[in-house]
Amino acid sequence: MRFTKMHGAGNDYVYVNCFAEKLPEPAPELAIKVSDRRFGVGGDGLILIEPSDVADARMRMFNADGSEAEMCGNGIRCVAKFVHDHGICQRDSLRIETGNGVLELKLQINGEKAELITVDMGIPKLLPAEIPTTLSDKPLVNFPVEFGGMELRVTTVSMGNPHCVVFVPEATDALVLGLGPQIESDPRFPKRTNVEFVEIVSRTELKQRTWERGSGETWACGTGASAVCVAAVLTGQAEREVLIHLTGGDLRLRWDEATEHVFMTGGAVEVFQGVWPT
Numbered sequence: 253m254r255f256t257k258m259h260g261a262g263n264d265y266v267y268v269n270c271f272a273e274k275l276p277e278p279a280p281e282l283a284i285k286v287s288d289r290r291f292g293v294g295g296d297g298l299i300l301i302e303p304s305d306v307a308d309a310r311m312r313m314f315n316a317d318g319s320e321a322e323m324c325g326n327g328i329r330c331v332a333k334f335v336h337d338h339g340i341c342q343r344d345s346l347r348i349e350t351g352n353g354v355l356e357l358k359l360q361i362n363g364e365k366a367e368l369i370t371v372d373m374g375i376p377k378l379l380p381a382e383i384p385t386t387l388s389d390k391p392l393v394n395f396p397v398e399f400g401g402m403e404l405r406v407t408t409v410s411m412g413n414p415h416c417v418v419f420v421p422e423a424t425d426a427l428v429l430g431l432g433p434q435i436e437s438d439p440r441f442p443k444r445t446n447v448e449f450v451e452i453v454s455r456t457e458l459k460q461r462t463w464e465r466g467s468g469e470t471w472a473c474g475t476g477a478s479a480v481c482v483a484a485v486l487t488g489q490a491e492r493e494v495l496i497h498l499t500g501g502d503l504r505l506r507w508d509e510a511t512e513h514v515f516m517t518g519g520a521v522e523v524f525q526g527v528w529p530t
């Protein structure tokens with residue numbers, strides 16, 4: 253099986269072009285093996301680029317623990333770059349099918365290659381049943397909750413996948429690596445959750461660290477950055493257009509007032525290609 257290693261802002265996955273390749277084993281098992289940073293290729297998970305009946309391509313994404321997620325914001329930019337740069341569909345606007353519906357992307361091309369990509373991430377969902385969470389029966393905005401003996405204020409947002417956003421003075425290891433996994437698996441999030449710890453730098457600039465459902469701390473999370481933009485606006489701390497600094501790079505987010513859609517812009521990088529197993 254040929255694969256391509258790609259990353260968006262340091263959120264790295266093993267990508268397989270299923271227009272041409274067959275998986276040697278079921279995707280969940282394969283995801284666990286290839287993601288291993290010592291015994292595998294190394295990555296935050298596995299992403300399959302498949303033919304679609306309703307769009308230019310379909311993305312399926314598997315976390316490093318083998319669980320399948322509905323959406324991946326950094327992943328979809330890489331899928332678009334792959335689809336464009338490898339000649340599957342060379343338009344500068346693409347439609348990609350995901351577990352959160354068909355999303356539209358605009359590609360900025362430099363020479364022959366896609367560089368910056370803007371994704372219409374759709375309308376965020378805020379109802380507790382849509383997250384899902386049992387913490388309240390109303391949308392949670394700066395909602396006080398106790399986790400591990402500590403009271404935090406959380407804002408929950410679904411971008412197709414669940415996010416729990418916590419604004420903090422400093423996103424320390426104790427919070428991200430200590431509380432992150434506890435919140436991820438808290439039974440009040442029946443499908444587990446991604447967790448974002450966010451520092452407000454100014455009304456247009458934020459800093460984010462993410463504990464991802466199924467993969468642990470990653471260097472960036474695109475659906476997470478979208479949820480953070482929405483949460484920062486809902487809590488009155490930021491404008492609708494923000495620059496978010498993540499551990500592995502920056503993303504630009506805009507929550508459009510008229511359409512309520514979130515737009516995310518960032519890069520996508522092809523790192524190397526290989527064959528699995530060797």
Ligand SMILES: N[C@@H](CCC[C@H](N)C(=O)O)C(=O)O
Pocket residue numbers: 263315320321322323324325326327413414446464465466467470472473474475476
């Ligand atoms: N890194 C991704 C999100 C990947 C899926 C997530 N871990 C989940 O289980 O929902 C992104 O860039 O959005």
